[in-house]
Amino acid sequence: xxxxxxxxxxxxxxxxxxxxxxxxxxxxxxxxxxxxxxxxxxxxxxxxxxxxxxxxxxxxxxxxxxxxxxxxxxxxxxxxxxxxxxxxxxxxxxxxxxxxxxxxxxxxxxxxxxxxxxxxxxxxxxxxxxxxxxxxxxxxxxxxxxxxxxxxxxxxxxxxxxxxxxxxxxxxxxxxxxxxxxxxxxxxxxxxxxxxxxxxxxxxxxxxxxxxxxxxxxxxxxxxxxxxxxxxxxxxxxxxxxxxxxxxxxxxxxxxxxxxxxxxxxxxxxxxxxxxxxxxxxxxxxxxxxxxxxxxxxxxxxxxxxxxxxxxxxxxxxxxxxxxxxxxxxxxxxxxxxxxxxxxxxxxxxxxxxxxxxxxxxxxxxxxxxxxxxxxxxxxxxxxxxxxxxxxxxxxxxxxxxxxxxxxxxxxxxxxxxxxxxxxxxxxxxxxxxxxxxxxxxxxxxxxxxxxxxxxxxxxxxxxxxxxxxxxxxxxxxxxxxxxxxxxxxxxxx
Amino acid sequence: xxxxxxxxxxxxxxxxxxxxxxxxxxxxxxxxxxxxxxxxxxxxxxxxxxxxxxxxxxxxxxxxxxxxxxxxxxxxxxxxxxxxxxxxxxxxxxxxxxxxxxxxxxxxxxxxxxxxxxxxxxxxxxxxxxxxxxxxxxxxxxxxxxxxxxxxxxxxxxxxxxxxxxxxxxxxxxxxxxxxxxxxxxxxxxxxxxxxxxxxxxxxxxxxxxxxxxxxxxxxxxxxxxxxxxxxxxxxxxxxxxxxxxxxxxxxxxxxxxxxxxxxxxxxxxxxxxxxxxxxxxxxxxxxxxxxxxxxxxxxxxxxxxxxxxxxxxx
Numbered sequence: 181x182x183x184x185x186x187x188x189x190x191x192x193x194x195x196x197x198x199x200x201x202x203x204x205x206x207x208x209x210x211x212x213x214x215x216x217x218x219x220x221x222x223x224x225x226x227x228x229x230x231x232x233x234x235x236x237x238x239x240x241x242x243x244x245x246x247x248x249x250x251x252x253x254x255x256x257x258x259x260x261x262x263x264x265x266x267x268x269x270x271x272x273x274x275x276x277x278x279x280x281x282x283x284x285x286x287x288x289x290x291x292x293x294x295x296x297x298x299x300x301x302x303x304x305x306x307x308x309x310x311x312x313x314x315x316x317x318x319x320x321x322x323x324x325x326x327x328x329x330x331x332x333x334x335x336x337x338x339x340x341x342x343x344x345x346x347x348x349x350x351x352x353x354x355x356x357x358x359x360x361x362x363x364x365x366x367x368x369x370x371x372x373x374x375x376x377x378x379x380x381x382x383x384x385x386x387x388x389x390x391x392x393x394x395x396x397x398x399x400x401x402x403x404x405x406x407x408x409x410x411x412x413x414x415x416x417x418x419x420x421x422x423x424x425x426x427x428x429x430x431x432x433x434x435x436x437x438x439x440x441x442x443x444x445x446x447x448x449x450x451x452x453x454x455x456x457x458x459x460x461x462x463x464x465x466x467x468x469x470x471x472x473x474x475x476x477x478x479x480x481x482x483x484x485x486x487x488x489x490x491x492x493x494x495x496x497x498x499x500x501x502x503x504x505x506x507x508x509x510x511x512x513x514x515x516x517x518x519x520x521x522x523x524x525x526x527x528x529x530x531x532x533x534x535x536x537x538x539x540x541x542x543x544x545x546x547x548x549x550x551x552x553x554x555x556x557x558x559x560x561x562x563x564x565x566x567x568x569x570x571x572x573x574x575x576x577x578x579x580x581x582x583x584x585x586x587x588x589x590x591x592x593x594x595x596x597x598x599x600x601x602x603x604x605x606x607x608x609x610x611x612x613x614x615x616x617x618x619x620x621x622x623x624x625x626x627x628x629x630x631x632x633x634x635x636x637x638x639x640x641x642x643x644x645x646x647x648x649x650x651x652x653x654x655x656x657x658x659x660x661x662x663x664x665x666x667x668x669x670x671x672x673x674x
Numbered sequence: 675x676x677x678x679x680x681x682x683x684x685x686x687x688x689x690x691x692x693x694x695x696x697x698x699x700x701x702x703x704x705x706x707x708x709x710x711x712x713x714x715x716x717x718x719x720x721x722x723x724x725x726x727x728x729x730x731x732x733x734x735x736x737x738x739x740x741x742x743x744x745x746x747x748x749x750x751x752x753x754x755x756x757x758x759x760x761x762x763x764x765x766x767x768x769x770x771x772x773x774x775x776x777x778x779x780x781x782x783x784x785x786x787x788x789x790x791x792x793x794x795x796x797x798x799x800x801x802x803x804x805x806x807x808x809x810x811x812x813x814x815x816x817x818x819x820x821x822x823x824x825x826x827x828x829x830x831x832x833x834x835x836x837x838x839x840x841x842x843x844x845x846x847x848x849x850x851x852x853x854x855x856x857x858x859x860x861x862x863x864x865x866x867x868x869x870x871x872x873x874x875x876x877x878x879x880x881x882x883x884x885x886x887x888x889x890x891x892x893x894x895x896x897x898x899x900x901x902x903x904x905x906x907x908x909x910x911x912x913x914x915x916x917x918x919x920x921x922x923x924x925x926x927x928x929x930x931x932x933x934x935x936x937x938x939x940x941x942x943x944x945x946x947x948x949x950x951x952x953x954x955x956x957x958x959x960x961x962x963x964x965x966x967x968x969x970x971x972x973x974x975x976x977x978x979x980x981x982x983x984x985x986x987x988x989x
Contacts, residue, residue, distance in 0.1 A: 481870065489885045505873040524932060532873040533861060536854045543853045587872065598683055 182207050182242055182371060183228075183340055189236030191224050195281045199395045200236065201441030210362060210372045212382040215392035216415055216606040217551035220615065221375050224392070225342050228373075229261045239648045252339055260333025260664075264345040268317055268325050275313030287529060298513055303331040306368075307361055322467070323354035330361070341365070347381060351466040351632055352667065357383050374523035377606060379408050381634060391415055400509070407481025408644075415607055433457060435492055435626045436509075436595045443473040443485035453645055453652060455595060457627040460617060463630040463639025470650035471630045475597045479511035480504040491594055492595065503610040505534055508594030512584050512601060514630070520584040527565055528554040530572050531586045557586035575632045578609025585616065596620060597628045600637060614640055634663055650673040677926035680977040684970075685945045688952065696955045706833055708951055713835025714825075714897045715917055716746040716943040720846050721890030722918035723939040724883045727850075728863045729931025730779065732884065734793030735891050735918055738768050739911025742895035747810035747905060750818055759816040765892035766789040771797075772888020776881030783967075794915070801907040811904040825900030835897050839940075842890070847936040861884060863931030893987035923945055924974045945974065 181204045190198040198220045205211045212326045213221045228239070230248040239246055241257050248254050255262070268277050270527050271358040275297045276283075292473040300313035309327055310464040313392075317325060326346060333341050347355045362372050362385055371520045376382055382389055383406050391398040391414035401415045428562075434454035451474050455461045463471045476482045478489060480498040488495055494629035496507050506512070513519035521530050530556040539550045561582040565575055572583055581601065586597060598617065602610045617640065621627050631637045637644055654669040692699045698706075718735055719755050725732045742764045749760035771793070778789045815822040829836050850856040858879045862868040866876050898914075899905055923929065924945055925938025949970055 244691070365952060479871075500875065501873045502875060511871065518865065519867050519871045522861055522868045524864050525861070529857065529861075533857075533869070540854055543855065544848070545778060545852060545857060663926060 181205065181240075184240040184243075185228065185237065187237040188224060188227060188234050188239075190220075190227060190232060191235050197395055198227075198234075198522075200218045201368070201392065201395065202275070203390060205371045205373060207339070207371055210366050210374060210385050210387050212374045212376065212386035212389045213392065214376070214379070214382060214389055214411055214415060215398070215412065218664045219392040219398075220395040222344065222429055223393055223395075224374065225261070225344065225373065228259060228340075229255065229342060230259075232432070236478050243392055246558070253335050258339035258496075259335060259339055260330075260341045262333060262341060262343045262346060264348060266322070266325050266329060268328055270296055270316075270318035270325075272317055273313065274304070274311065274315050274317055274320070274328050274331075275344055277333050278303065278313070280332075282336075287511045299335070300331070303334045306334065307331055308364070321354070323350045323358065327361070336364075338370065340371045340373065342375070344375045345377065346374070346605065347376065347378060349467070351468075352670075353466065354635060367533045372395075377604070377610075378409050378633070378635075378672060382411065383407065391579075393417055405482065407554070409585065412607060426650075436476060437490040438487065439478055439490070440487040441474060441489075443477045443650065444482050445469055445473045449650035451647075451652055452649075455541030455628060455654065456625050457626060458621045459642040460621050460629055460640055462644040463628060463647060464632075464634070464636040464637045464644050464660045465647035465670050467632055469647040469670070472599055472648050473559055473650075474647075475511055475599050475628070475630060478595075479509060480599065480672050481511075488505075505591070508592055509597070510534075510588040510591070510593050510595070511597045512581070512588070512599060514599035514603070516575075516580055516584050521572045524571060526557065526569045526574055527563070527575075527583055527586075529569040531568075531590060532556055532585055535591055552588070557590050561589070561616065576606075576609070577603075578605040578612070581605060581613060582616075585613075589620075593620070593625050595626045595628065597630070600632065601629060602633070628661055634666065637666065638663065646670050677933070677978070678935060678941055680980075681924045681926070681938065681941050681945055681953045681974050684974050684977065685941055685948060688945065688948050688970075692818045692952050694949065698779070699951065702831070704951070704955075706828065706831070708947055710833035710901070711835075711950075712944050712947045713833060713837070713839040714894055714901060715914075715921065715947060716743035716839040716940055717842055717885075717897070718891045718894035718914070719834075719918040719921040719939050719943045720936060721840065721887035722915065722924070723844075723922040723927050723934050723936070724850065724859065725887045726878050726919065726922050726929060727859050727931060727934045728883045729866075730880065730931075731790060731836060732775065732887050733787065733790040733915050733921065734771070734797055734889075734909040735773070735887075735915035737794045737797035737801065738771060738778040738888075738891050739895045739898055739914055740851065740905065740907050740909075741804070742768055742892060743899040743902075743905035743910050744805040744810050745898050746811060746896060748804070748857055750821075750866075751810075751812060753864075754817070756977050757850075758817075759761075761821065761896055764896060765889065766779055768892035768895060769885055769888045771889075772885040774880065775883035775888070775969055779884070780880050797801070798908075801910075804904070805907040807832040807907060809904055812900065821896075822900045825897040832882045835901075838893070838897070842893070843936055843940060855879070855882065860932055863933075865932075885923040917946055920971050924971060924978075926978065945970075 182203040186202050187200045188198050189200055201220065201224055203224060215221050223232060227234045228406050230251045230253050239248060250595060263471045278300045279296055284292040286292040288580065297313045304313060305456055307327055307330060312382050345480050346358060350358060366372060374386060386406060389406055389411060391411060393415060401410055433456060435457045436455040465471050480501045480503050489498060491507055499506050517523060522566060528550050532550045536545060539546055551568060558568060563582045565579060574581060601613055605624060617627055638661060642658060643662050644666060645652050646654050646666055648670055653672060683830050711956030722732055745758060746764050749755045749763060775789055778784050779786050816941060829837060860872050862879045869876050902942045919940035922934060922939050925942030949967055953960065953966055958966060
């Protein structure tokens with residue numbers, strides 16, 4: 181074992197984040213760390229990364245007790261951290277990012293660009309990457325930028341690389357690529373600690389899964405014991421009954437017809453589809469296929485656009501989000517922290533923002549009606565927060581997503597577009613969001629669900645539209661939908 | 675309220691210290707003059723505060739005062755326009771300049787700093803050109819005495835500009851803290867993207883803030899012109915925008931946008947004027963004036979940061 185953490189304890193004011201957690205990893209081992217949000221995964225890894233100091237417990241590296249007092253100590257002990265939010269600067273080149281703050285020098289103060297670039301190439305090769313160190317980072321995809329972070333960790337001689345939700349913004353193929361890089365690194369003797377909500381990936385690469393629950397070890401599974409249900413059982417501490425899919429009735433009539441929709445990004449492609457009353461239409465495809473752009477165009481963020489939208493047989497004009505909102509078309513955006521919510525606003529002000537006029541008379545806001553409605557919505561959607569005056573930014577991902585939903589559900593939705601509805605949300609809250617979507621659909625709301633999570637698209641959609649480079653390459657009924665069929669359309673083969 | 679507390683404590687402490695060191699501070703005449711200045715400065719500081727809450731800035735206010743003063747003098751003294759017409763005309767002009775700023779910032783996506791910096795240079799130059807670089811004034815204000823008394827008179831011992839400030843503050847408080855427009859101002863200042871995704875027309879909200887800033891600058895500019903009674907186009911209103919910005923920041927407005935309050939802006943304005951008074955009353959060389967202000971503003975903002983961060987750490 182190159183790393184042993186034993187009886188690690190960490191208290192924050194009012195909560196015990198970790199109550200005596202054990203964790204160990206051997207050379208070249210891939211250990212997945214699973215658990216619901218708040219289970220203590222991030223805290224444990226931040227202690228290992230030197231961000232937090234533990235209150236109790238011991239950390240042994242190569243059998244020697246160490247104290248990790250800061251990020252620099254962690255680096256010196258060979259611990260690298262690839263954060264969920266990428267820490268790269270897109271105005272620099274790849275090599276400049278890899279060696280940021282540690283640039284090889286000539287004459288003591290000039291950057292030795294040649295050495296900078298050639299050293300970087302070594303790590304890029306080791307990761308099997310096709311781009312050069314001189315590429316400006318801004319030209320790379322998110323997945324490639326993440327590889328740069330891994331290269332950076334390797335360049336610091338990391339023997340243990342912590343990856344926090346590395347696939348949350350990657351497409352399927354990019355995920356495959358990352359997983360194969362992880363396998364290679366493990367063969368080279370690098371140990372990987374892999375935090376993920378995506379249980380399928382864990383099953384694919386992990387030698388062992390360590391599951392945390394409420395700041396304690398809930399159990400661990402060896403390679404051969406890893407399966408979806410076993411992990412979930414440890415995470416939630418009970419068996420989860422999988423919801424049966426309701427029978428789908430094809431007789432439903434379309435409420436929303438979108439014809440010849442054009443987006444800014446793909447001006448020479450058009451999109452046409454319809455959503456039937458009470459159905460969930462999944463939108464699958466690779467990241468960058470133009471799904472979010474289509475959603476934004478329908479919602480009027482990127483307006484004006486080409487094409488027409490018809491609701492209940494009536495063609496409507498959408499020049500701005502205001503128009504979309506007036507017609508009952510709402511978007512739950514992919515980036516809920518920047519687009520969906522104002523994090524510094526209390527829940528109440530977030531919930532009432534899109535329809536303030538219905539909480540006011542003569543332009544003046546009636547705070548007590550605001551409070552009443554937002555409390556009702558929070559109760560209905562089971563938002564866990566002390567009061568509606570709590571800032572949205574202090575909530576967990578799942579609760580934030582429910583607040584975004586509350587914004588729209590206090591109005592009268594006709595079409596709800598969910599863009600990556602469960603990204604970064606834990607298993608329990610995910611199930612609640614799915615249930616909410618289904619309930620809405622049953623109440624006659626048409627739902628579009630954009631998702632890069634294959635399990636989610638296949639499991640929750642009544643029909644699946646697949647996009648490739650700005651166009652819909654096929655719409656699958658539930659009977660014909662399976663992973664292979666979706667992937668074929670997503671990469672443009674049909 | 676916590677945001678304004680640091681500045682408020684500083685203000686009270688300064689007043690007490692000043693009253694002890696020089697009792698003249700508490701003389702009616704001194705307090706009246708102080709209130710008059712707080713009135714004039716407070717009005718345009720509120721306008722700047724609104725702009726700052728959207729995450730913007732307006733550097734052109736001081737130059738607008740010069741242009742307004744010159745035009746007002748020309749309208750009243752040379753063209754002999756009725757007082758009401760002249761005042762409405764100059765306020766209309768400053769309001770339109772606000773529209774102009776707002777449109778450049780929202781429609782052409784220009785940075786507020788640049789747009790209003792150009793305004794600062796342009797209006798100052800225009801004022802000097804229009805006035806032929808000569809000092810303008812109102813003389814004995816023959817024919818528009820009532821108007822002049824708005825700036826220089828008092829009602830029951832309270833200077834009129836202070837009364838006007840109180841009225842404007844009440845309206846501004848309702849607009850900022852109780853109205854839909856006010857909520858939108860904060861929303862746009864905090865996170866314009868999320869505001870747009872909630873169906874808010876952020877362009878018109880931001881433009882609205884610059885228009886109100888122009889309107890209030892117009893009102894304050896008229897009072898200032900009569901207060902000084904002579905307008906030297908090259909120096910009138912010089913760097914007044916910085917007083918307004920300082921007042922807003924001292925009062926808890928963040929230059930990043932999304933926070934601030936009317937009460938805070940008023941406390942900030944009062945603090946700056948008391949400081950100015952302190953320099954005069956304590957016989958501190960007036961050349962040190964700016965240095966004293968700079969230090970106190972810095973202390974105020976640091977105190978504010980400390981008060982802000984303490985409860986945050988408890989999390």
